[in-house]
Amino acid sequence: MVTAENIPADFCFFNTVFQAVNDEDWVALTTTTGTTAKVSDLEAGNTYHYTVHVTKLNGETVNGEFSTYVSRTIPSLTAPSGLKVSSVSGSNVTLAWNAVTDADTYDIYTYTASAGAWEYYGSSTAASIKITHTAEGTYKYRIRAYREIDGVKFVSSYSSNNSSKNS
Numbered sequence: 001m002v003t004a005e006n007i008p009a010d011f012c013f014f015n016t017v018f019q020a021v022n023d024e025d026w027v028a029l030t031t032t033t034g035t036t037a038k039v040s041d042l043e044a045g046n047t048y049h050y051t052v053h054v055t056k057l058n059g060e061t062v063n064g065e066f067s068t069y070v071s072r073t074i075p076s077l078t079a080p081s082g083l084k085v086s087s088v089s090g091s092n093v094t095l096a097w098n099a100v101t102d103a104d105t106y107d108i109y110t111y112t113a114s115a116g117a118w119e120y121y122g123s124s125t126a127a128s129i130k131i132t133h134t135a136e137g138t139y140k141y142r143i144r145a146y147r148e149i150d151g152v153k154f155v156s157s158y159s160s161n162n163s164s165k166n167s
Contacts, residue, residue, distance in 0.1 A: 018066070020049040031055070044154070045076040077103060077145045077156035080127075085141070085164040091133045093164050095141055099127040100156065103145035109158075111140040118142070139164055 017037045019029040029050075030037050042048060049071045054064035082098040095108070108121040108129055114137065121131060133139060140163045145156040 014055050016053045016055050018051050018053065020069075021046050026051070042074045044074050047071055047073040075102060075147055075149065075154050077147060077154060079157040080106060080143050080145055080159040083141065083143060083159045083162045085162055086128070088164050091136075093131045093133065093139070093141075094128060095131065095143070095162070096128040097143060097159060100145040102147055103156070104147045106143050106145055107155075109142050109144075111142075111161075112137050 014031055014033055015035075015037075016031050017029045017039075018026045019039070020026045026049075029039065039048070039050075049069050051069040052067040054062060078100055080097045080100055080103075082096075084096055085093055086096040087094045097106075100106075105123045105125050106127070106129075107123050108131070109118045110121045110131070111118045112135075114135075122129070131141075140161045142158045142161050144158050147154050
């Protein structure tokens with residue numbers, strides 16, 4: 001969120017928000033009459049810089065100064081690798097995978113033919129989890145890593161699938 005600060009609420013103004021990706025040129029991103037602008041479609045691994053420029057104030061075109069710019073680097077998380085079923089005992093399955101650098105938690109998903117879709121199972125802060133199934137069948141598993149920064153969740157792509165048969 002980009003914020004224009006210290007502007008009285010009764011002013012009628014237009015702010016132009018500029019963005020630079022990594023060390024490229026500044027580009028006008030959006031114009032807003034408010035004090036915030038939402039940006040999206042940010043790519044992992046890039047550093048984004050933002051500044052705000054007041055372009056109209058109370059109906060008059062102005063050439064105000066640019067605000068101090070703010071920057072944010074979007075973290076890049078690799079997909080978890082090495083997903084394997086490390087043990088199966090009745091309805092209990094233990095999954096393990098290679099830890100991802102900078103991941104806070106892993107989301108685990110299961111798939112069965114009867115469900116017909118991937119379903120969220122739960123999360124783990126470790127690179128393993130024990131799952132208890134309530135029905136017999138063949139299950140597929142996939143996981144993804146995530147990291148949270150300032151309340152924003154960044155996720156990796158999904159791991160390769162692995163499967164097990166429970167009895």
